[in-house]
Amino acid sequence: MRPDILQQAMAEHHEECLDNREFGFWLYLMTDAILFALLFATYVSMFRNTANGPEPIDLFDLKHVFLETACLLTSSVTFGFAWLAALHQKRQIVMFWLIITLVFGLSFVYLEVIEFLDMIRQGAGPQASGYLSSFFTLVATHGIHVSIGMLGILMMVLQVMIKGLSPQVCSRLFRLGLFWHFLDIVWIGIFSVVYLPVFI
Amino acid sequence: MLGRLTIEALPFYSWVAMGGAVVTILTVVLAAGAVTWAGQWRYLWVEWLTSVDHKRIGVMYIVLALLMLVRGFIDAIMMRAQQAIALNNEGYLPPEHFEQIFTSHGTIMIFFMAMPFLTGLINVVVPQQLGARDVAFPFMNSVSLWLTAAGAGLMGISLVIGRFSTAGWTGYPPYSGIGYSPGVGVDYWIWALLVSGVGSTMTGINFITTILRCRAPGMKLMQMPLFVWTSFCTSILMAFAFPALTVVAVLLGLDRTLGMHFFTNELGGNMMNFANLIWIWGHPEVYILILPAFGVFSEVTAIFSKKRLFGYRSLVYATMVIALLSFTVWLHHFFTMGSSPNVNAIFGIATMIIAVPTGVKIFDWLFTMVRGRIIFHPAMLFTIGFIITFVIGGVTGVLLAIPPVDYLMHNTTFLVAHFHNMLIPGALFGYFAGTQLWFPKAFGFKLNEFWGKMVFYCWFIGFYLAFMPLYALGFLGMPRRLEQYTNPDWQSFLLVAFIGSCFVLVGIFSVFMQFYVSIRDRNENRDLTGDPWDGRTLEWATSSPAAPYNFAVIPRVSSVDAFWTLKKEGSAYPFPEQYPPIVMPARTGAGVFIGLFGFLVGFAAVWYIWWLAVLAMVGGMTVLIFRSCNDHAEEIIEPETIMRIESQRKAQLISGGQSVAMGAPL
Numbered sequence: 001m002r003p004d005i006l007q008q009a010m011a012e013h014h015e016e017c018l019d020n021r022e023f024g025f026w027l028y029l030m031t032d033a034i035l036f037a038l039l040f041a042t043y044v045s046m047f048r049n050t051a052n053g054p055e056p057i058d059l060f061d062l063k064h065v066f067l068e069t070a071c072l073l074t075s076s077v078t079f080g081f082a083w084l085a086a087l088h089q090k091r092q093i094v095m096f097w098l099i100i101t102l103v104f105g106l107s108f109v110y111l112e113v114i115e116f117l118d119m120i121r122q123g124a125g126p127q128a129s130g131y132l133s134s135f136f137t138l139v140a141t142h143g144i145h146v147s148i149g150m151l152g153i154l155m156m157v158l159q160v161m162i163k164g165l166s167p168q169v170c171s172r173l174f175r176l177g178l179f180w181h182f183l184d185i186v187w188i189g190i191f192s193v194v195y196l197p198v199f200i
Numbered sequence: 201m202l203g204r205l206t207i208e209a210l211p212f213y214s215w216v217a218m219g220g221a222v223v224t225i226l227t228v229v230l231a232a233g234a235v236t237w238a239g240q241w242r243y244l245w246v247e248w249l250t251s252v253d254h255k256r257i258g259v260m261y262i263v264l265a266l267l268m269l270v271r272g273f274i275d276a277i278m279m280r281a282q283q284a285i286a287l288n289n290e291g292y293l294p295p296e297h298f299e300q301i302f303t304s305h306g307t308i309m310i311f312f313m314a315m316p317f318l319t320g321l322i323n324v325v326v327p328q329q330l331g332a333r334d335v336a337f338p339f340m341n342s343v344s345l346w347l348t349a350a351g352a353g354l355m356g357i358s359l360v361i362g363r364f365s366t367a368g369w370t371g372y373p374p375y376s377g378i379g380y381s382p383g384v385g386v387d388y389w390i391w392a393l394l395v396s397g398v399g400s401t402m403t404g405i406n407f408i409t410t411i412l413r414c415r416a417p418g419m420k421l422m423q424m425p426l427f428v429w430t431s432f433c434t435s436i437l438m439a440f441a442f443p444a445l446t447v448v449a450v451l452l453g454l455d456r457t458l459g460m461h462f463f464t465n466e467l468g469g470n471m472m473n474f475a476n477l478i479w480i481w482g483h484p485e486v487y488i489l490i491l492p493a494f495g496v497f498s499e500v501t502a503i504f505s506k507k508r509l510f511g512y513r514s515l516v517y518a519t520m521v522i523a524l525l526s527f528t529v530w531l532h533h534f535f536t537m538g539s540s541p542n543v544n545a546i547f548g549i550a551t552m553i554i555a556v557p558t559g560v561k562i563f564d565w566l567f568t569m570v571r572g573r574i575i576f577h578p579a580m581l582f583t584i585g586f587i588i589t590f591v592i593g594g595v596t597g598v599l600l601a602i603p604p605v606d607y608l609m610h611n612t613t614f615l616v617a618h619f620h621n622m623l624i625p626g627a628l629f630g631y632f633a634g635t636q637l638w639f640p641k642a643f644g645f646k647l648n649e650f651w652g653k654m655v656f657y658c659w660f661i662g663f664y665l666a667f668m669p670l671y672a673l674g675f676l677g678m679p680r681r682l683e684q685y686t687n688p689d690w691q692s693f694l695l696v697a698f699i700g701s702c703f704v705l706v707g708i709f710s711v712f713m714q715f716y717v718s719i720r721d722r723n724e725n726r727d728l729t730g731d732p733w734d735g736r737t738l739e740w741a742t743s744s745p746a747a748p749y750n751f752a753v754i755p756r757v758s759s760v761d762a763f764w765t766l767k768k769e770g771s772a773y774p775f776p777e778q779y780p781p782i783v784m785p786a787r788t789g790a791g792v793f794i795g796l797f798g799f800l801v802g803f804a805a806v807w808y809i810w811w812l813a814v815l816a817m818v819g820g821m822t823v824l825i826f827r828s829c830n831d832h833a834e835e836i837i838e839p840e841t842i843m844r845i846e847s848q849r850k851a852q853l854i855s856g857g858q859s860v861a862m863g864a865p866l
Contacts, residue, residue: 006781006836013783013834020336024409027439031401035443038480042451042462042473049468051461126460130468133460137451151825159829168831 018171025175029182032145036186039138040193049130056131056198059124061115065195068111069187072146075104076184083177089165094173098157101180105150112143135194142190145183152176203808204384209362214297216278221360228356250787252338253748254323257345259642261320262635264352266711268312271356273708275305277701280666284698286684287691298683299366300385304355306369307389310485311396312352314623317631318492319348319403322431324642325634326407328739329425331416331757333749336409337402338785339833344399344406346795351396353799354806358388362806365389368681370478371452373463373471378456384806390453391802397445398798404438407431416738419757422516425737426509429516430495433523434488441484441527448477457805472537479530487526489623491519493630494561497583500633501565502761503733504580505572511564512760518557518564525554535606544603551601555594562587577733578652582633585660586625593621596671614674617667624663632659632711639718640727644744648721651714658707665700669693728856736761741772743849749782749837752846773858775850779842786835790827794820 050056082097116136119125126136156176159169211217235241248256278301282291293301327335335341358364365385367376376386411432415424424432452474454460461469502509509515531539531547565587574580596618600606609615632655640646673693678685718725731740741763742750753774759765766772797820804813827833 009781009783009836010834020409020413023413024337024405027405027408031405031439031443034440035447038444038447038477042447042477045473046462046468046470049461049470051466051468053467126454126458128467130461130464130470133454133462133469137454137460137462151821155825155829163831166831172828 014167018167021171022175025178029178032182033186036138036141036189039134039141040189043134043138043194046130046134051129051131053129053132054119054122054124056135059119059122060195060198062195062199064111064115065191068108068115069191071104071108071111072184072187075101075108076181078104079177079180083173086165086170086173091160091165094160094165095157098153098160102150102153102157105146105153109143109147109150112139116140139190139194142183142186145179145186149176149180149183152179201809203804203810205361205807205809209384211360211363214294216293217297217300217359217363224356224359245789246787249792250342250789252334252342252785252787252791254327254335254338254341255642255746257341258320258323258325260345261316261323261348264349265313265315265317265320265631268308268316268352268355269711270708272305272308272313273704275301275308277698277705279305280694280698280701283682283685283694284691287688288684288686290684293683295683296363296366299681300364302681303365303368303371303385303389304358307365307392308355309623310369310489311393312348312355314489314627314631315396315400316348316352318434318489318627319344319400321496321631321634321638322403322407322434322492325638325739326428326431327410327414328641328742328746328750329428329737330411330414331419331738331741331751331755331762332410332414333751333754333782334414334785335406336414337406339788339791339827340402340406342788342791343794344403346791347399347402347798348396350795350799350802351392351394351399354388354392354395354802357803358385358392362388370482373452373455373474374465374469376452376456377464378459379464386456387453387806390449390456391806393445393449394453395798395802397442397449400438401442401446404435404440404442407435408439411435416751416755416757416762419762422513423757423760423762425495425760425762426498426512426515426519427492427495427737430491430498430519433519434491437484437488437491437523437526441481441488444477444481445485448474448481451477453805457808475534475537476530479533480527482533483530484523484526486622487522489627490630491522493586493627493634494519496630496634496637497565497586499737500579500583500637501568503637503735504575504577504583505569506575506734507568507572508736508761508764509564510567510570511560514560515564518560521557522554525550525557529554532601532606535603536610541603548601548603548606552598555598558594562591577636578647578649578656579633579636581653581656581660582629582636585656586629586633589621589625589629589660589663593618593625596621609674611680612674613670613678613680616680617670617674620663620667620670624659624667629659632656637733638739640732640744641730641739641742642745644727645718645722646725646727646732648714648717648725651710651717654710655707655714658703658710662700662703662705662707665703666697667700669697669700728852729858730853731763731858736764738763741766743852747842747845747849749784749842752779752782752842773850773853775846779839779846781839782837782842783834784837786833788827788833790823793823797823 078097078101082094082101085093085097124132126133153176156173159172163169211221235244248260251257278293279298282293282298285291323335323341327333362384365371365376365381365388367381367386367389371386371389374380411424411428451462455462455464455469461467463469463471463474498509498515529547529551531543532551535544565583596614600609600615600618636647636652673690676689678687678690727744730742730744732744738755741755753776755762755766763772797816800816801813801820804810804816
């Protein structure tokens, strides 16, 4: 068999696979959205179940939340820059923006962990009331997603460095981008449902 | 070091439990010994366990389902035996053990019998019906299988190490909370569900993508075989309902393990949230189980009535309507929780409305049979048995959908009779019919019909004897899950029910007898053409068993019964002069290892062995990361190999008496 025919068969197969994967990833995001939707519903239904324990108004610090939000939203923008650079096949720039994204992501998780530790120190840990259980579970589930996303970014930096911007690597980067922006949208939900109502 | 795992975990508390443990260990040892004795470990690993071929994965799912059917049925007949004798005495099972048995019966039958069975059928059949070479994500398919197997493994090991949950298969808190169930049982239940639930979500995503994107050229949505349609709706339900199960199991786990208060009695917990969350998954789950069986019945009625399916479009729309409505009725599982009358009424009405599309389907199947030339193959018997029995179950379901009636019947054996009346004919009969129909496709020879009829008659008679008395007992006020009782009026009914379960025992024996006899006589029952029933859809266009790539030449589709049309045109079997190379996914052990790590995570978390849980988690992630960075997960099947396989196929077709179209265009 002539190698060029084999190569062509392989290339066609890969193209089809990558298209399917992008479609499948959207479906995965929908299942994840349902997971978050149920956690949101649980949070809202348990909003008043503070069991005479700490109330949200005493626990949240708007400035802290603003910083967290700023980090995460900026990281979405920087990921967008990385993707634009990938479209132009600029390897160094992709890596640069991915690392910047990673820094913002890390800062977000750091700020979130600080916030959690501070609450636990005040006796407002997840065991203190049903309300706090649902708060910690919802926000930490998002935080764990962000951490997994950061692992993904690290892997993408390595792949871009070693393999370059091949169609496969670009497809993975695209899907990771979907994931990252999705987490941004979820955070906007958390900001509007969890934090904002307490201050207005 | 070993968390709360001590020597106490071994089942010395009852002889029966000890027996269960010994049987489990013996089964594993004997199976492993048999493979070693036959020297087949390498074959098993290379050809099956690491395979990403959808047909093999499907077969492995069904093997798992049949094993679990036996385990679940042993639980069932033990309960029937206990209730048959436990009038004014303790019977032979201690209460705690009886509770474990009804919990594991439900959990196994739903998650590890029915789910793998339907997933297996979908795997074997759907890609071939679509004219596709594989599913969209073959590796993910393998991961789904091994996560399901890992969950089943957790169920199995709970027989030997520790105890299983006593909280029923839905595990309602506060009883399933740490305060009332401090042991490991509920944790086994949670982790078995979590690990296998992730697998089911991925199966859903996989088949939505496969069905939407891998159809043969020309196949419009409204030309898909009905089994594909029902599999499609089931996949949508799997993808969108299983996250709810994940959430509710995680939240209960957090309550139990980290002392949170989602569903506890104190500190602001709300156990009613649990009922809501689990049934938001649980009601769609009923349709996940039943819809694929509806698809099988549709294929079977058309094939064995020798007619095209009546009302194809109405069947498709009915399936879609059922899938949609299934998300709107979850509250009927707990009318007695005390929602306002209006809320109960709305959910009651929504429930009754589901009977409408289901009724449409029943009439479509009946009209397919009208003036058909019906062949009473076992698959057809299951279909007819289903139609009769399912209508009875539907009627009792509409009865239960009336909230005031439900207040009377809630948690009685009437309910038990009702849902078995839906799931045994509505799901299991369909899976059996599918096995009878598609077995030759998977293995190349037909199943013995005598034993197939034995399976049907034993299950059919056994079902009526076992569950009709439970309707009566429900009216007499007998609660479900009763370990012993003092009302002498109940015993005669329970004895009849026990006799029914003995019929089912013969039915299950017949299932395996049928396999044995069919394998023994396989040379007389070869399916040489790949089309043993004069089929109508594309899976019958491949050889039996199908080549790894299913179709050397992808068929063009122009009508609902695609293969039927091709046969009429005389272009069903194209054999071109030469073939292009075919790219197929290469086998990989990564799925097996991810399953193994999933099992270890679950086991470690059950026993609080946190170092092992972390290690297994890291292990699983590492395998996944390496795998997802792999750019060369395919292999090429050379044209010479394809030519060799296809020439054999041609010779077989001719010896099977089939005329072959030569040199048809590519």
